[in-house]
Amino acid sequence: MIPADKNKQIQELIASLDKPALIWLKGFIEGVISKTPEDAGAVAKTSASGKKITIAYGTESGNSKKIASVFAAKAKQEGIQTKVVSLDQYRFTDLPKEEYFLTVISTQGEGEPPSSAKKFYDHIHQNGFKLPQLKYGVLALGDTSYPMFCKAGEDVDNQLGHLGAQRIIDIQRCDVDFETDAQSWFNGVLQKLSGQPSLNAPVLKPAKKGSAHHIEIASEGVQYKSGDSIGIIPHNPEHLVRAIIQHTGIDPEISFVHRDETCSAYELLHKKLNIIYLPERVVSKYAAHIQKEITPVKTGLLELLTLHPVKDASHFEAFIQQLEPTTPRLYSIASSLEKFDGEVHLTVGRDAYCVAEEQRYGLCSDLLCALKPGDTMDFYVHHNDQFRLPEENKDVIMIGPGTGIAPFRAFLAERDATGAAGRNWLFFGDQHFTTDFLYQTELQQWIETGTLHKLDLAFSRDQQQKIYVQDKIKKQGDEFYNWLQSGATVYVCGAKKMSEDVEIAILEVIRQSGKTEDADEFFNQLKESGRYLKDVY
Numbered sequence: 001m002i003p004a005d006k007n008k009q010i011q012e013l014i015a016s017l018d019k020p021a022l023i024w025l026k027g028f029i030e031g032v033i034s035k036t037p038e039d040a041g042a043v044a045k046t047s048a049s050g051k052k053i054t055i056a057y058g059t060e061s062g063n064s065k066k067i068a069s070v071f072a073a074k075a076k077q078e079g080i081q082t083k084v085v086s087l088d089q090y091r092f093t094d095l096p097k098e099e100y101f102l103t104v105i106s107t108q109g110e111g112e113p114p115s116s117a118k119k120f121y122d123h124i125h126q127n128g129f130k131l132p133q134l135k136y137g138v139l140a141l142g143d144t145s146y147p148m149f150c151k152a153g154e155d156v157d158n159q160l161g162h163l164g165a166q167r168i169i170d171i172q173r174c175d176v177d178f179e180t181d182a183q184s185w186f187n188g189v190l191q192k193l194s195g196q197p198s199l200n201a202p203v204l205k206p207a208k209k210g211s212a213h214h215i216e217i218a219s220e221g222v223q224y225k226s227g228d229s230i231g232i233i234p235h236n237p238e239h240l241v242r243a244i245i246q247h248t249g250i251d252p253e254i255s256f257v258h259r260d261e262t263c264s265a266y267e268l269l270h271k272k273l274n275i276i277y278l279p280e281r282v283v284s285k286y287a288a289h290i291q292k293e294i295t296p297v298k299t300g301l302l303e304l305l306t307l308h309p310v311k312d313a314s315h316f317e318a319f320i321q322q323l324e325p326t327t328p329r330l331y332s333i334a335s336s337l338e339k340f341d342g343e344v345h346l347t348v349g350r351d352a353y354c355v356a357e358e359q360r361y362g363l364c365s366d367l368l369c370a371l372k373p374g375d376t377m378d379f380y381v382h383h384n385d386q387f388r389l390p391e392e393n394k395d396v397i398m399i400g401p402g403t404g405i406a407p408f409r410a411f412l413a414e415r416d417a418t419g420a421a422g423r424n425w426l427f428f429g430d431q432h433f434t435t436d437f438l439y440q441t442e443l444q445q446w447i448e449t450g451t452l453h454k455l456d457l458a459f460s461r462d463q464q465q466k467i468y469v470q471d472k473i474k475k476q477g478d479e480f481y482n483w484l485q486s487g488a489t490v491y492v493c494g495a496k497k498m499s500e501d502v503e504i505a506i507l508e509v510i511r512q513s514g515k516t517e518d519a520d521e522f523f524n525q526l527k528e529s530g531r532y533l534k535d536v537y
């Protein structure tokens, strides 16, 4: 099979290598074979399949859970028996029996484990037991802007080692943009499970941050106020619907009664039902329907049907109505009728994420960002009386990084058009000044015309040290506090996680600049009197 001259070269090469190099070469060749089309996937599947892993996550805001679920889906594709569990649900008595135990855990507070992982953390630290059989790995989520970076993950990694467990892979510490590091760590785990050396673990492409789009909709007669949003019920992509129909064999014309309306299977899947990302409860219902044990993790319908197929078309027909309706997506209105009569403007971030190695885009934001002039779409106005400008002579502080700026463009446009006397202070931020400074020229004009009194910008990735809006708030603590004292209303819009950090920063400002022990009380009063308003997602 191998010509004599090549055979000689191989023998010479082998003779010149030491044992570690030979092991590496073995894995390298297996990797090359696995990439050849006829055998794609076969090597990883056969060598790791049958192994049992438990992925236990400790999370506060959901990142670790999300990562654990992605890992689980991937492991299952490799034929590995996989259990995903939150650390607060984990039975300690199972620990000595585990084959492979992977922990994904964030750090909270000042270097502490998340509250859901506290009992587990205390259990492994307090009890004098040994875990000689356990093979483990730790993925630690954290944020380099905290002094105790990934401390909880480090503690768990060290402590499991002290208990005699065998570390199969070094701890990976991840910063806030954790996806790439997390995925390459898990590829390393998979390689360990399949007995391959983990050299050259493929690094997956990170989900690139989706670009922001400004969209103007002609909407004659539509009434709204600054602070409102619009709601859209997005249609599912036709190619996905066709793939589901093909996969299940369901007749696309067969009729169902859905919410008192008769619809074909095609219409249901295309316009009415959530097939993009099923919640855990629907996955559980599907598991019961096909009478199979399936770990309830969020997933797309096609992925679920591919991994766990229905018997035939009628089997799917009997399940289809257990799918849930598509939920509306809300978008803050970025315009004011005072300035843009007959129009609704939006600031839409094209949501981007990665599944396995594939880059994907959010359903509704992708549809919106692909709109061309002249296209039409259905929407409704979602009124929000909890997010309104105060009286004209009152000051406002607006904190809206990223697409969070949308309602504040509406506020500023309204205050500009009505000549409101109150002062306006905007905190805006994103990754880069050159690519992400939304509404730059408008903001500059509003500064020149005196509508915008203060503008603070935080572009996190333009320098080595990351800077966020909350840092800018803290930097201007005394002035921020003076504005609060003089009756300003504070508005926060954008990512939920950002709003939590902003809240911590404001509390610190009140404590330090207000020189008060009772910052919580001051803050609560702000909230109760409607002077601290959030619209976060």
Ligand SMILES: Cc1cc2nc3c(=O)[nH]c(=O)nc-3n(C[C@H](O)[C@H](O)[C@H](O)COP(=O)(O)OP(=O)(O)OC[C@H]3O[C@@H](n4cnc5c(N)ncnc54)[C@H](O)[C@@H]3O)c2cc1C
Pocket: 229, 234, 276, 277, 298, 299, 300, 329, 330, 331, 332, 333, 347, 348, 349, 350, 351, 352, 353, 355, 361, 362, 363, 364, 365, 366, 403, 404, 406, 535, 536, 537
């Ligand atoms: C009050 C409010 C105001 C808002 N204002 C704005 C605004 O002004 N601008 C703006 O851009 N957004 C805004 N949003 C967010 C917006 O409503 C949407 O949530 C956002 O655009 C994402 O929706 P999507 O349909 O594009 O993504 P979806 O398809 O719903 O996906 C969302 C996420 O789900 C996950 N996911 C989806 N499918 C899968 C799958 N098959 N496998 C694995 N993971 C998956 C991914 O993590 C993805 O990032 C606002 C939200 C609220 C509540």
Ligand SMILES: Cc1cc2nc3c(=O)[nH]c(=O)nc-3n(C[C@H](O)[C@H](O)[C@H](O)COP(=O)(O)O)c2cc1C
Pocket: 058, 059, 060, 061, 062, 063, 064, 065, 105, 106, 107, 108, 109, 110, 111, 112, 114, 141, 142, 143, 144, 146, 147, 148, 149, 150, 151, 175, 176, 500
């Ligand atoms: C209040 C708070 C405190 C935090 N403290 C730390 C810390 O001390 N060290 C660290 O590395 N990360 C810290 N973080 C960052 C989180 O670990 C990080 O955002 C992580 O991605 C959260 O993952 P989770 O959603 O799974 O909890 C903190 C975050 C918050 C909100």
